Amino acid sequence: MENPSNNSKVTRRRFMRDSVRSVLALGIGAVSGLLIGRSTKQNIVWQLDPEKCVQCGRCATDCVLDESAVKCVHAYDVCGYCELCGGYSKPDAHELDTAAENQLCPTGAIQRSFIEDPYFEYTINEKLCIGCAKCVKGCGSFGNGSLYLQVRHDRCVNCNDCAIARNCPGEAFSRMPSDRPYLLKGEQGLT
Amino acid sequence: MQNRNHIFSSITLIAAVGLLIFYGFTIFSGRSGRDENPFEYDVDSFKGADSSLIHYAEVQSIDFEGKKLTALTLNFKDELIVAAGREIFRIDSMFQSSLWITTQYPVRCLATDIEGLVYVGLENIVLVYHPDGSKQAEWDDFPRQAILTSIAVGDSHVYVADAGSRVVHYFNNSGKLITRLGEKDPVRNIPGFVIPSPYFDLCIAKNGSVWVVNPGRHTFENYLPSGDLVAQWGKTSMRIDGFSGCCNPTHIAMTPQGEFVTSEKGLERIKVYSPAGQLLSVVALPEQFDEGTVGLDLAVDSKGVIYVLDPSRERIRIFGKKEVS
Ligand code: SF4
Ligand code: SF4
Numbered sequence: 001m002e003n004p005s006n007n008s009k010v011t012r013r014r015f016m017r018d019s020v021r022s023v024l025a026l027g028i029g030a031v032s033g034l035l036i037g038r039s040t041k042q043n044i045v046w047q048l049d050p051e052k053c054v055q056c057g058r059c060a061t062d063c064v065l066d067e068s069a070v071k072c073v074h075a076y077d078v079c080g081y082c083e084l085c086g087g088y089s090k091p092d093a094h095e096l097d098t099a100a101e102n103q104l105c106p107t108g109a110i111q112r113s114f115i116e117d118p119y120f121e122y123t124i125n126e127k128l129c130i131g132c133a134k135c136v137k138g139c140g141s142f143g144n145g146s147l148y149l150q151v152r153h154d155r156c157v158n159c160n161d162c163a164i165a166r167n168c169p170g171e172a173f174s175r176m177p178s179d180r181p182y183l184l185k186g187e188q189g190l191t
Numbered sequence: 192m193q194n195r196n197h198i199f200s201s202i203t204l205i206a207a208v209g210l211l212i213f214y215g216f217t218i219f220s221g222r223s224g225r226d227e228n229p230f231e232y233d234v235d236s237f238k239g240a241d242s243s244l245i246h247y248a249e250v251q252s253i254d255f256e257g258k259k260l261t262a263l264t265l266n267f268k269d270e271l272i273v274a275a276g277r278e279i280f281r282i283d284s285m286f287q288s289s290l291w292i293t294t295q296y297p298v299r300c301l302a303t304d305i306e307g308l309v310y311v312g313l314e315n316i317v318l319v320y321h322p323d324g325s326k327q328a329e330w331d332d333f334p335r336q337a338i339l340t341s342i343a344v345g346d347s348h349v350y351v352a353d354a355g356s357r358v359v360h361y362f363n364n365s366g367k368l369i370t371r372l373g374e375k376d377p378v379r380n381i382p383g384f385v386i387p388s389p390y391f392d393l394c395i396a397k398n399g400s401v402w403v404v405n406p407g408r409h410t411f412e413n414y415l416p417s418g419d420l421v422a423q424w425g426k427t428s429m430r431i432d433g434f435s436g437c438c439n440p441t442h443i444a445m446t447p448q449g450e451f452v453t454s455e456k457g458l459e460r461i462k463v464y465s466p467a468g469q470l471l472s473v474v475a476l477p478e479q480f481d482e483g484t485v486g487l488d489l490a491v492d493s494k495g496v497i498y499v500l501d502p503s504r505e506r507i508r509i510f511g512k513k514e515v516s
């Protein structure tokens with residue numbers, strides 16, 4: 001009987017890489033190719049470390065922008081493609097289906113599509129995501145932690161004093177060089 | 192002049208009252224107190240259980256401060272063997288631990304047989320040790336992607352759970368691979384193991400068959416050595432009688448009566464089920480563990496006492512049945 005909590009992250013990643021689902025790991029490339037717009041004026045930008053985030057909800061409420069610059073990102077190569085996705089279904093969902101009343105996301109920003117029995121793929125509709133981290137907590141508690149937050153640099157105006165960073169209880173925010181502006185999970189990430 | 196002073200005082204008063212109202216609002220609305228999360232992921236309602244189901248209490252614990260605990264097992268004399276990374280400890284009857292063996296790679300799983308041989312699962316190798324600590328054998332007939340997560344030893348055969356290949360390897364006790372069990376086979380009605388992360392446990396039944404957790408489906412599946420799937424049960428639910436998330440139960444063990452002891456991640460709880468899958472008892476609830484604890488490996492001794500490896504608190508926790516008053 002095993003305790004994988006002792007495994008290195010490399011081993012855990014290898015596990016997922018070697019699994020059949022990893023052939024579906026396409027989406028993360030889209031994340032690493034994100035545009036860095038206004039914020040590159042300076043050489044440093046704000047980013048949050050998903051390992052320090054405690055999913056407090058302030059990324060949704062404290063950004064100076066009406067629609068937060070923080071969005072949910074999905075590391076497909078870490079995802080288990082689970083039917084019962086802790087990030088997608090409400091804890092008390094009556095059915096594991098796509099009915100609005102069974103979805104955890106308050107804005108319906110996560111799309112679920114059937115791959116093959118019993119695997120489902122989950123995709124974030126960024127236009128709808130408000131960065132509330134509810135799915136991040138659900139996925140981290142019951143799944144593989146493939147859903148996580150990132151400051152999106154095509155939206156962030158790179159405030160001198162980031163309003164979220166000021167109040168972040170996990171002290172997850174720090175300045176990053178603008179040529180390496182993301183802290184990604186999975187194959188293309190650092191963790 | 193008096194009039195102007197009066198207006199000035201009134202404005203100051205109104206401003207002060209306004210400020211007070213503003214601060215009061217922000218504090219009570221949570222924007223300053225900061226404790227309220229309007230997007231809280233709330234599973235509190237699933238953390239409890241009817242008190243009539245709680246038949247166990249923690250009676251003792253063994254500290255392994257500073258050790259990254261990974262696996263535990265009990266031998267036929269009810270002596271505890273515990274792995275922490277590459278180190279394997281033996282625990283005596285006074286609960287004193289002593290370092291027994293150091294392996295080359297981290298230990299992932301442990302098992303013992305009726306003669307006291309200790310089977311040690313590393314990532315893709317099984318090592319077999321004599322009780323005197325000498326190495327008897329090394330089995331390496333595993334696929335490249337193997338991640339061994341559990342071993343169960345019968346009278347003449349050994350089952351090894353491999354989360355990386357999503358199969359159970361069936362060996363004779365000389366280490367010769369006989370067959371692999373549980374591969375998806377619609378013709379034989381075998382659903383295939385769904386293992387989103389490396390939690391994949393099994394235990395041997397009295398008749399020599401093996402019960403295997405299919406953690407992505409939240410089911411227990413009973414296989415004969417022939418590979419036939421002869422029984423299964425399970426329930427997907429966050430409620431106390433079910434299992435939820437992508438890989439639960441993470442660990443299982445069997446009581447002397449053939450009941451299943453289970454542990455979970457996400458909702459950290461230990462429960463006991465009948466052989467047919469009926470919830471019989473709650474051993475421990477999430478409030479008894481640190482939030483986010485994973486890897487609650489289990490063992491049960493000949494008297495039915497349950498040993499739980501708690502990697503977060505760095506100790507082995509021992510749960511016994513409560514006296515019925
Ligand atoms: S404010 Fe910090 S802890 Fe809260 S959701 Fe954002 S990154 Fe996570
Ligand atoms: S639950 Fe929150 S963070 Fe997750 S996708 Fe929906 S809005 Fe975005």
Ligand code: SF4
Nearest residue numbers: 063156157159162163
């Ligand atoms: S720097 Fe400004 S715009 Fe960017 S996340 Fe922080 S508050 Fe929002």
